[in-house]
Amino acid sequence: MSELWWAVLLVCAGCYALKLAGLSVPASIxxxxHTVRVTALIPVGLLAALVAVQTAAGDREVVHDARLAGVAVAVACLLARVPFLPMLVLAAAATALVRLI
Incomplete structure (x- = not known):
């Protein structure tokens, strides 16, 4: 077997062990x-990290381009409680306008 297949099998075994460890945690924990509160906040942190990486990540450096304008407009729309679809259109339009300029 090649090294790649050994790596795949090792990752599969690790994922299975992690899943088994999660299933063996007692219900009291x-x-x-605190556990309920933290697990409710984990998706928010992961989504924020994903947005940050997709917005400002270049090949090897942080970039400041039109994507930041779109995110800024989306944040402003969120604060103004604009519904999702208009917010999406406004953020895309802002990004397109900055790229046009």
Whole structure:
């Protein structure tokens, strides 16, 4: 077998072990109020990290381009409680206008 297949098998075994470890956690820990609060906030942090990386990541450096304008417009729309679809259109239009300029 090639080294790649050994790596794939190792990752599969690691994922299975991680899943098994998660299933073996006692219910008293999972239902603790701190655990519930933290697990409710994890998706928010992951989504924010994804947006930050997709907005400002270049090949090897941080870039400042039209994507930042679109994110800024989207944040402003969120603060103004604009519905999702108009917010998406406004953010895309802002990005397109900055790229046009």
């Amino acid at each position: 999972l239902e603790h109020r």
